[in-house]
Amino acid sequence: MKLDIVNATCGYNGTEIVRNITFSVQTGDMVCLLGPNGAGKTTLFKSILGFLPLIQGEILLDGQNMTSLPPRVLAKSVSYVPQAHTPPFAYKVLDVVLMGRTAHIGMLSSPSSKDKELAARMLDDLRISHLAGKDYTQISGGERQLVLIARALAQEPKLLIMDEPTANLDFGNQVRVLEEVQRLSRKGLGILMTSHSPDHAFLCSTKVALMISNQGFLFGEAADVVTEQNLKAAYGVEVRLTEVKDSLGRTIQTCVPLLNQSI
Secondary structure, three states, X not given: OEEEEEEEEEEEOOEEEEEEEEEEEEOOOEEXXXXXXXXXXXXXXXXXXXXXXXXXXEEXXXXXXXXXXXXXXHHOOEEEEOOOOOOOOOOEHHHHHHHHHHHHXXXXXXXXXXXXXXXXXXXXXXXXXXXXXXXXXXOOHHXXXXXXXXXXXXXXXXEEEEOOOOOOOOHHHHXXXXXHHHHHHHOOOEEEEEEOOHHHHHHHOOEEEEEEOOXXXXXXXXXHHOOHHHHHHHHOOOEEEEEEEOOXXXXXXXXXXXXXXXX
8 A cells, every 4th residue: 555645735714834845654664754843744644634724735645635525435444542641531441442443343233353363463563451340540641652552453454654753752762662563563564753853764764755844845765865955954953873783683773863062
């Protein structure tokens, strides 16, 4: 499955926030969307998901305009993990994950044993099965974020869109989520993920999209897009890229900010 964003201009009430965005995500890809606050990452996501109408351009799913596809068809193909979520009711965690099965269940049907087993497996994969019987409103923000990821995976999508999935997580859970993202990508799931950390692009992405406020949009391999010059243009700070070895001896780049020691 392939998602194409073609010459997309997005915004609110006719006011343009991002302009002329073109890139593609297909099954097996892991695309990391980087950019400073206000660059338009969330606006772009809302447009891709149909929450905001495009001002210009089109968004295609396997060559079909997404606005022409029925919601149930879309839900079986694309799932979404929001940046934040306010719990409306004290559902049990397992029930929240089961909601991801809605597109696969008839209107008058109840979740089957298979649906419940799949939901439990999603919790187990993310190492939060101990939360299954807890009230969703009584767990931490970081734990809720992991539950939302489990719910999205329960949809069994081909493409997963994640808006800052590690924003509310402690360091250990950030690592677990990034490991899960890598695993899912290797299994063939296409992933589009926003992040504020350039290191995430080096750790798990196959492609990087970098939004630079009022200057443009770059898309390509991490080594070509995430450069010291481009990061300074995007974030307005001096950085240096260095290299470290992972547990298998592979070289991974990392980004180090140059702090002003005179402050």
